[in-house]
Amino acid sequence: MTGGAAPTAPLLSVRDLNVRIPTPGGELHAVRGVNFDLMPGEVLGLVGESGSGKSVTLRALLKLHRAPIRMTGEVMYGGQTQAGPPQNLLTLPDSRLRSVRGGQISMIFQEPMTALNPVLSVGEQITENLREHKGLRGKAALDRAAELLDLTGIPSPRARLADYPHQFSGGMRQRAMIAIALASEPKLLLADEPTTALDVTIQDQILRLLLRLREELNMSVVLVTHDLGVVAQTCDRVAVMYGGRLMETAGVNELFTHPLHAYTHGLLGSLPGADAHRRPLRPIPGGPPDLRRLPQGCTFAPRCTYATDACRAAEPPLMEVAAGHHSACIHYDKLPPIGGASVVESLIPETLVLDTLPEASL
Numbered sequence: 001m002t003g004g005a006a007p008t009a010p011l012l013s014v015r016d017l018n019v020r021i022p023t024p025g026g027e028l029h030a031v032r033g034v035n036f037d038l039m040p041g042e043v044l045g046l047v048g049e050s051g052s053g054k055s056v057t058l059r060a061l062l063k064l065h066r067a068p069i070r071m072t073g074e075v076m077y078g079g080q081t082q083a084g085p086p087q088n089l090l091t092l093p094d095s096r097l098r099s100v101r102g103g104q105i106s107m108i109f110q111e112p113m114t115a116l117n118p119v120l121s122v123g124e125q126i127t128e129n130l131r132e133h134k135g136l137r138g139k140a141a142l143d144r145a146a147e148l149l150d151l152t153g154i155p156s157p158r159a160r161l162a163d164y165p166h167q168f169s170g171g172m173r174q175r176a177m178i179a180i181a182l183a184s185e186p187k188l189l190l191a192d193e194p195t196t197a198l199d200v201t202i203q204d205q206i207l208r209l210l211l212r213l214r215e216e217l218n219m220s221v222v223l224v225t226h227d228l229g230v231v232a233q234t235c236d237r238v239a240v241m242y243g244g245r246l247m248e249t250a251g252v253n254e255l256f257t258h259p260l261h262a263y264t265h266g267l268l269g270s271l272p273g274a275d276a277h278r279r280p281l282r283p284i285p286g287g288p289p290d291l292r293r294l295p296q297g298c299t300f301a302p303r304c305t306y307a308t309d310a311c312r313a314a315e316p317p318l319m320e321v322a323a324g325h326h327s328a329c330i331h332y333d334k335l336p337p338i339g340g341a342s343v344v345e346s347l348i349p350e351t352l353v354l355d356t357l358p359e360a361s362l
């Protein structure tokens with residue numbers, strides 16, 4: 001949670017979200033019973049190795065998958081009206097959903113060219129959003145568009161409004177996409193690895209911008225990232241995903257200092273502490289589950305040093321095991337302590353990208 005006011009109702013309550021993708025090799029159950037709440041102004045980091053279901057989850061929150069992909073469950077969004085009850089975005093009529101998308105809820109992607117229109121100038125794309133969602137036209141829209149580019153750190157913003165996306169560098173395109181996404185002053189930003197392709201300085205600048213806007217607009221963010229350093233710097237809470245399910249959710253410091261799932265524990269136990277920056281990373285042996293042919297029981301059991309017959313018999317549900325800390329591990333209370341606060345400290349100065357860890361580690 002962010003500082004100040006006591007928590008009110010969640011902005012987003014996700015309940016039993018499932019996404020099933022038909023493939024020639026059988027149905028792929030990419031997202032399996034995901035539950036979480038997101039409070040106004042909260043930044044939630046969604047982490048997990050490649051293929052764990054992070055992007056599919058994020059897209060499902062805005063019902064962006066198309067048939068034959070099936071989405072079930074509830075994505076209760078409480079921001080649409082001040083007084084009205086939350087509404088399930090998965091069953092909202094398309095016309096109403098369109099006004100929520102890109103308006104109250106914006107999404108930014110890892111690759112900006114998929115979101116930018118190559119035949120419209122950057123200025124036109126921002127003013128289009130301003131017209132549609134904020135009712136701004138003419139000079140007022142242009143002034144605001146320049147202000148938004150300025151906010152994202154683009155130099156000479158007024159002059160750059162006439163440029164087309166191909167005239168921008170990769171980092172500037174990313175910032176332009178963020179300016180478009182933020183034009184509507186969304187209540188919720190869904191960000192899928194928004195800084196992965198950028199160099200560290202620009203990445204830092206964009207993360208600071210998101211945090212500033214979170215403060216200014218009380219915007220909530222779901223941030224998908226492979227970078228635990230980004231999580232440590234940016235997020236209030238973390239959800240760890242594995243095999244299409246949430247394995248653990250907790251406040252960022254709590255998760256990094258007292259992980260209560262064997263998977264998170266394995267991941268963090270392999271990270272160097274502040275006092276041992278050069279210690280080699282210890283991979284978790286084995287590979288992720290095949291989402292078409294899931295094993296019985298806990299999907300992490302085949303790779304888990306703590307696994308017992310009980311783990312292999314039934315898949316444990318995500319339970320609250322400490323205040324505000326949820327885990328789907330029946331051995332959460334048997335895990336030895338890890339490096340304490342030094343783990344978080346080690347993440348801040350160092351950028352640790354999950355996919356660069358040795359084979360089979362998270």
Ligand SMILES: Nc1ncnc2c1ncn2[C@@H]1O[C@H](COP(=O)(O)OP(=O)(O)OP(=O)(O)O)[C@@H](O)[C@H]1O
Pocket residue numbers: 021023028030048049050051052053054055056057291
């Ligand atoms: N359109 C699709 N058709 C078939 N399979 C898909 C489709 N989209 C996603 N998948 C599969 O769903 C699973 C989850 O994918 P997803 O992109 O959500 O993973 P991720 O955690 O975001 O990975 P990454 O970090 O690499 O982006 C993967 O096995 C992926 O191959």
